[in-house]
Amino acid sequence: MRINVHAGHNADGRTACGAIxxxxxxxxxxxxKDAVAWMLRQQGHTVYDCTVDDAAGVSANLREIVAKCNARDVDLDISVHFNSGVGDLAGNGKTTGTEVYVYSPSSEARPHAEKVCQAIAGLGFRNRGVKYSKGLYVLKNTKAPAML
Ligand SMILES: [Zn+2]
Known part of the structure; x- marks a missing residue:
């Protein structure tokens, strides 16, 4: 397969970086993202890194990521994020788990998203499952099936 992979948001220390x-x-x-790209290449897939580190802001970051994604003819777009979670600063010994978003139940990314959830859950994280969103910019605007 030909696969785009990117890490969400600008790099740390820049405007519009991710959750802290x-x-x-x-x-x-x-x-x-780097580990995923390495593993996919080891399996023989062609991987393009569409990460954007230094866009002018949140909207520009999303636009530039999608432009990089759509510049390639690929089978799948993968967007890597971590949620800020439950705000449990004391720590309760539990993870809030893993989830993967796709555009809709009929997305061709859905079977891949289910495998990702199962694989991460296999490491001990609660499986929150595949979720659907038509509002997330990357899922809405990439040409290829996408998961976040
Ligand atoms: Zn994020």
Missing amino acids: GFIRESTEARRV
């Missing part, structure tokens, strides 16, 4: 709490989303999402 227990972890810094932009930094950790870039680590996961």
Whole structure:
């Protein structure tokens, strides 16, 4: 397959970076993105990195990511994020889990999204499952089936 992968948001330390709490989303999402790209290439897939580190703001970051994604003819777009979660600063020993968004139940990304949820849940995270959103910019505007 031909696959676009990107980490969400600008890089840490820039405007429009990701959530900051227990972890810094932009930094950790870039680590996961690099690992995912490496693993997919090991399996023989062609991978393009569509991460944008230094856009002028939130909207520009999303527009530039989607422009990079849509410049390639691919089978799948993968957007890596970490949610800010429950705001449980004391720590309750539980994870809030993993979830993957796709545009709709008929998205061709859905079977891949289900596999990602199952694989991450296999590491001990609660499986929150595949969710649907027609409002998320990347899911709405990428040409290829996308998951976030
Ligand atoms: Zn995010």
